[in-house]
Amino acid sequence: MKRIEALLIGGLFAAGSACAQETFKLGVVSFLSGSAAESFGVPAVNGAKAVIEAFNKGQAPAPYNKVGFGGVRIEPVYVDENGGATKQVQELRNLYDRDKVDAVVGYVGSGDCLAVAPVAEEMKKFLILYDCGTPRIFEDGKYSYVFRTASHAVMDNVALARYLKARSIKAGSINYINQDYAWGHDSRNDFKAAAAQLFPGSKAQTDLLPKFGAGQYGTEISALLAQPADLTHTSLWGGDLQAFVLQAGPRDLFKRTQVVISAGDHVLPGLGDKMPDGVILGARGAYGLMSPKSALNDWWWKLYEDANKVYPVQAPYRMVQSLLGLKLAVEKAMVANGGKKPSPEQLAAALKGSEWESPAGRIRMNLADGHQATQDTAIGRTKYDAAKKMVTLVDIQRFPADCVNPPPGVKGEDWIKGGFAGAKCP
Amino acid sequence: MGAYAAASFVAWFAAAGFAPWMSIIALFMASVAVAALLAPLVERGLLRVFYGRDEVLLVLVTYALFLILEDATKLIWGANPYFVSAPYALFGNVQVGEQAYVGYDFALVVVAAVCGIGVWWGLNRTRIGKVVLAVIHSAEVASSMGVNVSRVYTFAFMFGIFLAALGGALTAPMISVQPGVSVSVVIVSFAVVIIGGLGSIEGAAIGALIVGLARALAVHTWPPAELFSIYLAMAIVLVFRPEGLFLRVKARRI
Numbered sequence: 001m002k003r004i005e006a007l008l009i010g011g012l013f014a015a016g017s018a019c020a021q022e023t024f025k026l027g028v029v030s031f032l033s034g035s036a037a038e039s040f041g042v043p044a045v046n047g048a049k050a051v052i053e054a055f056n057k058g059q060a061p062a063p064y065n066k067v068g069f070g071g072v073r074i075e076p077v078y079v080d081e082n083g084g085a086t087k088q089v090q091e092l093r094n095l096y097d098r099d100k101v102d103a104v105v106g107y108v109g110s111g112d113c114l115a116v117a118p119v120a121e122e123m124k125k126f127l128i129l130y131d132c133g134t135p136r137i138f139e140d141g142k143y144s145y146v147f148r149t150a151s152h153a154v155m156d157n158v159a160l161a162r163y164l165k166a167r168s169i170k171a172g173s174i175n176y177i178n179q180d181y182a183w184g185h186d187s188r189n190d191f192k193a194a195a196a197q198l199f200p201g202s203k204a205q206t207d208l209l210p211k212f213g214a215g216q217y218g219t220e221i222s223a224l225l226a227q228p229a230d231l232t233h234t235s236l237w238g239g240d241l242q243a244f245v246l247q248a249g250p251r252d253l254f255k256r257t258q259v260v261i262s263a264g265d266h267v268l269p270g271l272g273d274k275m276p277d278g279v280i281l282g283a284r285g286a287y288g289l290m291s292p293k294s295a296l297n298d299w300w301w302k303l304y305e306d307a308n309k310v311y312p313v314q315a316p317y318r319m320v321q322s323l324l325g326l327k328l329a330v331e332k333a334m335v336a337n338g339g340k341k342p343s344p345e346q347l348a349a350a351l352k353g354s355e356w357e358s359p360a361g362r363i364r365m366n367l368a369d370g371h372q373a374t375q376d377t378a379i380g381r382t383k384y385d386a387a388k389k390m391v392t393l394v395d396i397q398r399f400p401a402d403c404v405n406p407p408p409g410v411k412g413e414d415w416i417k418g419g420f421a422g423a424k425c426p
Numbered sequence: 427m428g429a430y431a432a433a434s435f436v437a438w439f440a441a442a443g444f445a446p447w448m449s450i451i452a453l454f455m456a457s458v459a460v461a462a463l464l465a466p467l468v469e470r471g472l473l474r475v476f477y478g479r480d481e482v483l484l485v486l487v488t489y490a491l492f493l494i495l496e497d498a499t500k501l502i503w504g505a506n507p508y509f510v511s512a513p514y515a516l517f518g519n520v521q522v523g524e525q526a527y528v529g530y531d532f533a534l535v536v537v538a539a540v541c542g543i544g545v546w547w548g549l550n551r552t553r554i555g556k557v558v559l560a561v562i563h564s565a566e567v568a569s570s571m572g573v574n575v576s577r578v579y580t581f582a583f584m585f586g587i588f589l590a591a592l593g594g595a596l597t598a599p600m601i602s603v604q605p606g607v608s609v610s611v612v613i614v615s616f617a618v619v620i621i622g623g624l625g626s627i628e629g630a631a632i633g634a635l636i637v638g639l640a641r642a643l644a645v646h647t648w649p650p651a652e653l654f655s656i657y658l659a660m661a662i663v664l665v666f667r668p669e670g671l672f673l674r675v676k677a678r679r680i
Contacts, residue, residue, distance in 0.1 A: 038507050038604055180650075180653075206649075208645065208649045209650060210645075210652065211652070216601065219642045219645045219646070222642075222645075222646075223645050223646050225526070226524065226646070239602055239604050243601045243602055246509070246511055246514075250515060250519065250526075250528045251526050252519070270507060270602070271509075274511060
C-alpha cells in the first residue's frame with residue numbers, strides 16, 4: 001500500500017511529464033562480504049537503504065524533500081564489492097549493460113576505484129566513487145563521467161599531522177604500518193611528507209607494509225616494539241585494524257608509542273573497551289562522533305540509528321553525502337532536460353563543480369576540474385566511557401577543507417612537499 | 427568454523443556465568459562439537475563418493491566444500507565480527523628483554539607441540555595409528571586383513587577436522603572472527619605442507635618453523651620481501667627436495 005502511495009505521489013511530483021512507472025535505477029556497490037563488510041560495506045549499504053527509503057517517501061529535509069530523484073522513484077541494485085578488481089570491472093559492466101542502471105555509486109577499495117573508473121569512462125556511463133582514498137584517480141587520470149564525492153587521503157594525513165603539531169605531540173621518530181596496496185602506500189607517503197614539513201628532523205624508522213587482509217600481526221608488532229618510535233602511523237582499516245588493535249593492545253604497543261590512525265572511527269562501535277584510550281584518529285571527514293551539530297545531521301543520525309541500532313560512522317556518512325549530491329544533480333539535470341530522466345552527460349554536467357550540504361558539512365566538487373570533492377574534517381582522541389559502555393572521542397579539533405586539501409590544479413603530494421602553499425587555516 | 431564455534435561457545439560460557447579460565451575449556455569443546463557434527467556429515471555424505479578416484483578430484487571437491495562452508499558461516503553467524511578475546515588475557519604478559527609478549531601466544535606453542543607429538547605418537551606407536559597407516563598405504567590389503575576401512579576413514583577424517591577446528595578455535599581470541607579469515611591460512615598451510623612433504627608430521631612441523639622464521643626475518647630486516655620470503659623458502663626446498671623435506675616411505679605397488 002505504501003509503495004503505491006509513493007508511486008502516486010511520485011507521479012504527482014513529476015507533474016505528468018515522467019511516467020509514474022519509470023524509476024531511476026541506481027547501482028550501489030560496496031563490500032557485502034569479506035573482511036571489509038562489517039565495518040564498511042554493510043554499514044554503508046544500511047545507510048543507503050535508510051536514505052533511499054526516506055527519499056522515496058519524500059521525508060528528507062529540504063532541499064532534499066522531493067520524492068525519489070525529482071519525483072522519480074529510486075530503484076537500488078546492490079552489488080558486492082568483494083572479489084578483487086577484475087571481478088568488479090565485470091560487475092560494473094553488468095550493472096550498466098544488463099541491469100541498465102542510470103548511475104552507479106560505489107567502491108571502498110582504492111584498487112577497485114582505479115580499475116572501474118576507466119571502464120565507466122569508456123562506456124560513457126555515470127559513476128560516483130563514494131569512499132575510496134587514493135588521490136591518484138583524478139591526479140593521474142582525467143575523466144568526464146567519473147566523480148568522487150568525498151575528500152581523498154591527502155586530507156586525512158595532513159589533518160593528522162596538523163593535529164599533532166597543534167597539540168605539540170612529540171614526533172621525533174615515526175614507525176609505519178600500512179597495507180601493501182594503493183591506499184596503504186599513498187597514506188604512508190602523504191603522512192611521511194607532511195611530517196617532514198611540520199616536524200623537520202623527524203626520522204622514519206620501521207616501515208612495514210603487510211598485505212591487505214593479513215589478519216595476524218604478531219611479527220609486525222614485535223618489529224614495531226623492537227625500535228619503539230614517538231609515533232606509530234597506520235592506515236589499516238576494517239578487519240585488519242581490529243585484529244591489529246586486539247593483538248597490539250595486550251603487548252603494550254599503545255603504551256610505548258603514540259598510535260595515530262588515519263581512518264579509525266569505524267572500528268570504535270565494534271571494539272568497545274578493547275580500543276585503548278589516547279589513540280589519535282581520524283574518520284576521513286567530520287563523521288560519527290566528530291560530526292558537526294546541524295539539523296541535517298540530527299535527521300540523518302536518528303534515521304540511521306533507528307534503523308540499525310548503532311550510530312553512523314565513516315562509511316554510511318560518505319554514502320549519504322554522495323546520495324545527497326547525486327539527488328541534487330539529478331534534479332538539476334532533469335530541469336535542464338525538460339523534466340525527463342537525464343542522460344549521463346547531463347548528469348555529469350550537473351554534478352561537476354557543484355556544492356551541497358551534507359550531515360558532515362559542506363561538500364564542494366572543486367578539485368580535478370569539478371570531479372573531486374573537498375570537505376571539512378576532524379581528528380580526535382579515544383577515551384572509553386564506562387558508564388555509556390562505548391568509546392568516545394575527546395580533544396576533537398576541526399579542520400576546514402581549505403586547510404587540509406590541496407588547492408585546485410595541484411597534486412596532493414606536490415602540495416605537501418611545497419609546504420602547503422595556499423592553505424587557509426584558522 | 428572452529429573460530430566461529432569458539433566465538434559462540436565462549437559467549438555462551440560467559441553468559442552462563444562461568445569463570446574466565448573456563449573459556450579455555452569452551453575453546454576445546456567448540457572444536458569437539460565441530461568435529462562431531464561436521465565430520466560424519468561431510469565424510470559420509472560427500473567425500474565417500476569420491477574415494478578411489480583421482481586425488482586431484484578430491485582436492486577440488488574439498489576446496490569447493492571450503493567455499494561452501496565459508497558462505498555457510500555467513501548464513502549462521504552473519505557478516506558481523508565476533509570478539510573472543512577473554513582467553514587471550516588469561517596467561518598474562520611475558521617480558522622478554524625490551525618486548526612484551528602475550529602468555530597466550532606461548533601457550534599456543536606448547537599446545538602445538540603437544541598436538542604434533544601426540545599425533546606422531548598416535549600414528550606410529552599405537553595400534554590404531556598403525557591401522558590408519560595401513561589403510562593409507564593400501565585400503566584393499568587392509569580390508570582383506572580384517573580392518574573396517576570405512577570406519578577408519580571416518581575416524582581419521584573426524585580427528586583431522588577436530589585438529590583443524592582446534593586451530594581455528596585457538597586462533598579466535600587473537601583476531602576478530604569474521605568472514606574471510608580462513609583464506610590466508612589456506613595459502614600459508616599449503617606452503618608449509620609442500621615444504622615438509624605431503625603426509626609427514628615432522629615435515630609439517632619443520633615446514634611451519636621455516637615459513638614462520640622466513641616471514642619474521644623478512645619483516646624485521648626487509649619488510650617488502652615478507653610475502654616473497656615464504657615462497658622463496660618453498661622454492662629453495664623444492665629445488666633440492668622436489669617432494670618436500672620428509673617424504674613418507676611409499677609402499678611399492680605391484
